[in-house]
Amino acid sequence: MFVTDNIDQPLTVESGSRKWMYPLIRKGKFYQYRSWLSYAYLIVFFAGPFIRINGQPLLLLNILERRFVILGQVFWPQDFFLFVLAMLAFIVCVVLFTIAFGRIFCGWICPQTIFMEMVFRKVEIWIEGDPKKRKQLDAGPWTKEKISKKTVKHVLFLIISFFIANTFLAYIIGSEKLVKIITEPVNMHWSGFFSILIFTTVFYLVYSQVRELVCTVICPYGRLQGVLTDSHTLNVAYNYPRGEPRGKLTRGPETPKGDCVDCGLCVDVCPTGIDIRKGNQMECINCTACIDACDYVMEKIHKPINLIGFYSEEMIVGNKRPSFTGRMAGYSAIIIVLLGALTWFVFQRSDVDVTLLRSAGMLYQEQPGGYISNVYNADIINKTDKRQAITLVAADPEVKIKYLQAPGVLEKEGSAKAVFFLMIPAGSIHKAKTDIAIKVMQQNKVLATINTTFIGPVN
Numbered sequence: 001m002f003v004t005d006n007i008d009q010p011l012t013v014e015s016g017s018r019k020w021m022y023p024l025i026r027k028g029k030f031y032q033y034r035s036w037l038s039y040a041y042l043i044v045f046f047a048g049p050f051i052r053i054n055g056q057p058l059l060l061l062n063i064l065e066r067r068f069v070i071l072g073q074v075f076w077p078q079d080f081f082l083f084v085l086a087m088l089a090f091i092v093c094v095v096l097f098t099i100a101f102g103r104i105f106c107g108w109i110c111p112q113t114i115f116m117e118m119v120f121r122k123v124e125i126w127i128e129g130d131p132k133k134r135k136q137l138d139a140g141p142w143t144k145e146k147i148s149k150k151t152v153k154h155v156l157f158l159i160i161s162f163f164i165a166n167t168f169l170a171y172i173i174g175s176e177k178l179v180k181i182i183t184e185p186v187n188m189h190w191s192g193f194f195s196i197l198i199f200t201t202v203f204y205l206v207y208s209q210v211r212e213l214v215c216t217v218i219c220p221y222g223r224l225q226g227v228l229t230d231s232h233t234l235n236v237a238y239n240y241p242r243g244e245p246r247g248k249l250t251r252g253p254e255t256p257k258g259d260c261v262d263c264g265l266c267v268d269v270c271p272t273g274i275d276i277r278k279g280n281q282m283e284c285i286n287c288t289a290c291i292d293a294c295d296y297v298m299e300k301i302h303k304p305i306n307l308i309g310f311y312s313e314e315m316i317v318g319n320k321r322p323s324f325t326g327r328m329a330g331y332s333a334i335i336i337v338l339l340g341a342l343t344w345f346v347f348q349r350s351d352v353d354v355t356l357l358r359s360a361g362m363l364y365q366e367q368p369g370g371y372i373s374n375v376y377n378a379d380i381i382n383k384t385d386k387r388q389a390i391t392l393v394a395a396d397p398e399v400k401i402k403y404l405q406a407p408g409v410l411e412k413e414g415s416a417k418a419v420f421f422l423m424i425p426a427g428s429i430h431k432a433k434t435d436i437a438i439k440v441m442q443q444n445k446v447l448a449t450i451n452t453t454f455i456g457p458v459n
Contacts, residue, residue, distance in 0.1 A: 019273070020135075020138065021211070021212055021270075021271060021272065021273050022131035022132075022134050022135045023121075023131065023268070023269055023270060023271045023273075023289070024130070024131050024265070024268040024269045024293075025121075025125065025269070026265070026269050026289065026292045026293040026296055027292070028291070028292025028293070028295055028296060029292065029295075030288035030289075030291055030292050031288075031289065031292050034107075034108060034117075034118070034287070034288070035118065037108060037109075038114045038117075038118040039118075041109075041111075041114055042114070042118070042119070045111075045167060046163070046167050048167075048171065049167060049170035049171055049174070049175040049178070050170075050175050052072070053071060053072025054072045054385065055072075055385045056069050056072040056073070056074060056385060057069050057072075057174060057175065058071065058072065059071075059171055060171065060172075060174055061171055061172055062172060062173060062174065063172065064172075064173070067413070068083065073346075074383050074384070074385070074413060075383075076353065076381060076383060078353045078381065079349065079353075081345070082342065082345055082346065082349070085338055085341055085342040085345065086342055088338055089335060089338040089339050089342060092331055092334050092335050092338060093335055095228060095331060096328060096331040096332060096335060098224070098225055098228045098229065098233075099228050099229065099230075099232075099233060099325075099327060099328055099331065100233065100234060100328055101233070101234050101235075101286070101310075102225065102229055102233050102234060102235035102236070102280075102284075102286050103221070103222065103225050103235075103284060103285050103286045104286040105221075106215060106219075106221065106222070106285035106286065106287075107285040107286040107287030107288065108286070108287070110215075110285075112206075112214050112215065112219075113215070113271075113285060113287065115164070115207060116207055116211060116212075116271070117271060117287070119160060119207075120157060120160065120207045120208070121271075123153065123156050123157070123160070124153060127149050127152055127153045127156070128149055128153065131268070137149065154208060157204055157207060157208050158200065158204055160207075161200045161201075161203035161204040161207065162196070162200045164199075164200075164203050165196050165199030165200040165202075165203055166178060166182070166196060168199055168203075169192070169195055169196060169199060173192070177192070178192075181193065181196070212271055212272045212273070215272060215283070215285055216272050216282070216283045222282045222283065222285075223282060225282060226282060229280070230327075231312060231313040231314045232312050232313075232314060232322075232323055232325050232328075233312055233313075234310045234311065234312050234315075234322060235280055235284070235286060235310070235311065235312070236276065236284060236286045236287075236288055236290065236291060236308065236309070236310060237276070237279075237280065237308070237309070237310070237311040237312075237313075237316065238260075238266075238276050238277045238279075238307070238308050239306070239307055239308070239309070239311060239316055240277070240316065241316060241317070242258060242259055242307060243258040243259050243260035243277070243307050244258045244260065245257055245258055246258055246260035246261065246262040246277075247260075247261070247262060248261060248262060249261050249301065259298070259303050259304075259307050260277070260307060261297065261301065263297055265293040265294065265296070265297060266290035266293050266294050266308060267290075268293070269289040269290055269292070269293045270289060270290060271285070271287060271289065272284070272285060276290045276308055280313075290308050291306075291308050291309055291310075294307050294308040295307075295308075349383075350383075350440075350447050350448040351382070351383050351384050351388070351447050351448075352380055352381060352382055352383060352388070352390065352410075352440055352447045352448055353380070353381040353383060353448075354378055354379070354380050354381075354440055354448055354450050355378065355379040356376060356377075356378045356438065356450045356452050357376065357377050357378075358374055358375070358376050358377075358452065358453070358455070359374075359375040359376065359377060362374070362375055363455065364454075364455050364456045364457065365421070366426075367421070367423055370425055370426050370427070371400070371423040371424065371425055371426065372423070372424055372425075372426050372429060372456045372457065373402070373421040373422060373423040373424075374421070374422050374454050374455055374456075375404075375419070375420075375421060375422075376419070376420055376421075376422055376452070377417065377418070377419055378392065378407070378417065378418040378419075378420070379415065379417060380407050380410060380415060380416050380417070380418060380440070381410075381414075381415045382410035382411065382412060382413060382414050382415065382416075383413070384412060384413070385412045385413060386412055387409055387410065387411055387412055388409070388410050388442050388447075389408070389409045389410075389442060389443070390407045390408070390409075390410055390416070390440060390441070390442060390447075391406075391407070391440075391441045391442075392407070392418060392420065392438055392439070392440060392441070393438070393439045393441050394422070394436065394437070394438055394439070395436075395437035395438065395439055395449070396436070396437070398424065398425055398428055399422065399423065399424050399436060400422075400423045400424075401420050401421070401422060401423070401438075402420060402421040402423060403418065403419070403420045404419040404420055404421070405417060405418055405419040405420070406418060406420075422436065422438075422452075422454060424436075424454060424456065426456075426457070429454075429456040429457065429458070430458070431458055432455065432456070432458055433453045433454065433455060434453065434454040434456065435451060435452075435453060435454075436451070436452050436453070436454045437449055437450070437451050438450050438451075438452065
């Protein structure tokens with residue numbers, strides 16, 4: 001007979017009190033897959049701010065300076081529409097993934113789960129022991145052993161939170177500024193010091209106190225899951241036609257029973273404390289811990305595995321194969337369109353951004369030599385990490401440009417202003433507004449082409 005103490009108690013609000021989770025660890029194949037994915041994620045997360053691609057960080061989201069770097073490519077506020085397209089594509093991908101596979105993002109990819117289960121939980125187990133020992137330690141009096149274990153655990157939690165906070169800040173301000181904050185006197189970087197202090201406190205409280213409540217109460221994604229999933233969605237689910245009626249293993253004659261031996265191990269391993277046998281629940285994050293636990297028991301009693309597995313409701317009830325529904329096809333088409341548009345805009349994106357405006361409140365001017373002129377102001381931004389000598393040239397050879405202020409050399413990721421006369425021979429003007437194309441040149445290379453209008457007298 002395989003019976004375990006039901007150490008975990010699900011989170012309930014009947015009494016209004018918090019019930020702590022003490023999940024058991026069962027290292028099955030899914031746990032190993034999650035571990036490998038988590039280690040890869042942690043390596044990329046902590047190394048990310050220091051990885052350089054063409055001199056730029058792998059990822060930088062500097063909201064304060066409105067400068068964003070993704071995979072070494074610098075994006076400015078003028079590229080905001082690209083960010084919108086990328087976010088829309090990401091959101092639709094999450095929606096499609098939820099429709100197809102439920103809340104698997106939460107259990108396998110979400111940073112909250114990865115840090116909680118693969119970092120802080122392992123530190124807790126290492127110091128305080130298995131779930132039964134942790135529960136007894138929490139319920140027991142404050143002895144020297146309890147004080148020492150709790151102190152060591154929370155000090156390590158603070159240290160880990162400090163490293164997470166520093167890395168998180170590096171993604172916002174850049175690794176170079178972070179190094180300055182760490183190495184230079186505190187009085188030179190009060191804002192940076194308090195930012196690290198606040199982030200460290202937040203991460204510490206989340207992983208030491210709030211924990212699974214982020215997934216079950218705070219995060220809106222769990223509630224969104226109920227709207228997105230249907231009978232075709234693959235979720236971590238209990239195959240109840242096979243498992244019921246459940247019952248303990250007994251010797252001798254017995255009434256027919258299902259494969260579930262009612263050991264409670266699937267509840268013991270759940271990080272949110274639910275019973276997967278009660279059906280699809282909002283708190284389930286599809287972490288697959290219950291699959292590993294149930295497979296372990298099925299192997300021990302020589303019964304087929306996957307009593308708990310990835311099933312849709314139609315697979316359990318109708319014994320059907322997973323299907324690709326029309327709703328999935330619709331979201332897939334939207335993703336393809338969004339990614340296609342994003343790819344096209346990224347490849348069409350120039351190295352400089354130019355805003356060209358004719359001087360407000362001014363009409364045309366008559367210039368020597370029979371030319372008519374307009375005054376223009378240009379704001380030029382260098383999006384690259386190299387210095388660029390910029391000149392403006394009219395596409396029409398008859399049109400001349402006379403600088404009042406030349407753009408000159410733009411520093412890397414810098415900007416400059418240009419003020420100039422755009423001059424057209426009077427005989428070439430045939431209407432009140434003439435369309436003019438201006439090329440932004442670096443030596444003989446055309447970086448961008450801007451179209452504007454020219455106001456002149458009508459001949």
